[in-house]
Amino acid sequence: MPQTSIAQRKYSEIRKRAFENFINIRLFHFFIESPAIPEPNIDELIKLSVRKELYDLYARCHQMVSSLPVPDYPHIKIGELDKLYKNWYDKNTQHTSALENVFQEQHFFSKEEFIKFYGADEIDRSCTYCKVLESEIKKLAEHGWIKTKRHLTRGRTMELDRKDPFLPYTKDNVALCCYWCNNAKTDEFSIAEFERIGTAIHVIWTERLKKINKLKK
Ligand SMILES: [Zn+2]
Structure with missing residues (x-):
């Protein structure tokens, strides 16, 4: 297991x-x-x-x-x-x-349902909006490219965004999402609107990861 x-x-x-x-x-x-x-x-x-x-x-x-x-x-x-x-x-x-x-x-998943949705510990989950992987967040943090002080308590693993914040937590109504996208999306932006913001965040993560890879060469 x-x-x-x-x-x-x-x-x-x-x-x-x-x-x-x-x-x-x-x-x-x-x-x-x-x-x-x-x-x-x-x-x-x-x-x-x-x-x-x-x-x-x-x-x-x-x-x-x-x-x-x-x-x-x-x-x-x-x-x-x-x-x-x-x-x-x-x-x-x-x-x-x-x-x-x-x-x-x-109004809420059963524990079994949630575990099936979120997956086993070894899974490298990714953010629905900016596509960053948990392994990439780890790498960014190790190289000093994660700025938030809150990274000690939040950000290492994917959080849940309710697609429609007025509907219950069920697997159809939640998306895995990184701490940064979750914080930015709030209840303000629709999924379609936030996709554009997610794309912009993706570009920034990619640039930071490239800098790390360059250093290694
Ligand atoms: Zn994200």
């Missing part, structure tokens, strides 16, 4: 983040639209279907200072939202398993 420890670690990391988002966007929906229910229970959160535009608003609120009101929802300030989240988590952290089941069944 080939080793799959990288895929397993990746699965836990992404799943944890995705589940937090799954809860937070639902809480956000409740807090801004149903101020009369400051403490939604788990069943209410499960039943909720979040409107698409709220994802956008939720992301925008993350960039805002706490004294500002939520855009289009003047009755509530960012800082008050933060308190509501904290209060909800303090009371409900132990009771999220029903929510987690729905998340796992309807």
